[in-house]
Amino acid sequence: MERIPILKMGQFLLVTIQVEMHDKLAMTLQDDLTERIVQTRAKGVLIDISSLELVDSFIGRMLRDITAMSTILGAQTVVVGMKPAVAITLVELGLTLKGVRTALSVEKGMELLQVSLHAPATPGMSAGPRKK
């Protein structure tokens, strides 16, 4: 069965999204990721979307959901590697990925996670983007 690999790097997990997402794959990823967070007691999750040429509302919602789930399990999420064109399209579509933190590269994302691990939780990030 098709699965998106989750790689453990120190206290963080790295997910690289390369294939086109569909409902079932997104569900499997959520299941796998939440299980891995609990299993490895990961403190952060990096989601690399550098190979995505387009982020639509489906992916946007998935990123938001994953962020919220990880936050509840005690892991902070950073979405990394977004292409400039993707950012432009997102804003044009009115999707602002509220509550999802981003960084330019995996390295910058790791720095961000490392910093926020040693700092008190950012206000507004604790409960995630639950309210509409």
Add this chain to the structure above:
Amino acid sequence: MERIPILKMGQFLLVTIQVEMHDKLAMTLQDDLTERIVQTRAKGVLIDISSLELVDSFIGRMLRDITAMSTILGAQTVVVGMKPAVAITLVELGLTLKGVRTALSVEKGMELLQVSLHAPATPGMSAGPRKK
């Protein structure tokens, strides 16, 4: 165009292979990877194949070629995350991935690279598996 992302992590590069490889994609990966090694002066390359259910002679050759190319450019390569079933099939097919180093996970692969960075080059690894 379809591309396999190459992520920079410290002095290493991480390539996660998730999609089915074909000639053109393998060529693009070789081009991209060699360029990134030069650009970032990376000291090591990790190739994660944890989502591959099968490694055939084509992938085997690609892994060997990438290892040889990276070695020439001064970066050591470790293939990580091979599934047990893949290892069994490889041996049954008579493909032993000669010259390609492997590790169980990205973390173990990084440790291996870190150790060999601080040690003299292993004999027989320097020129790669060039001779038939």
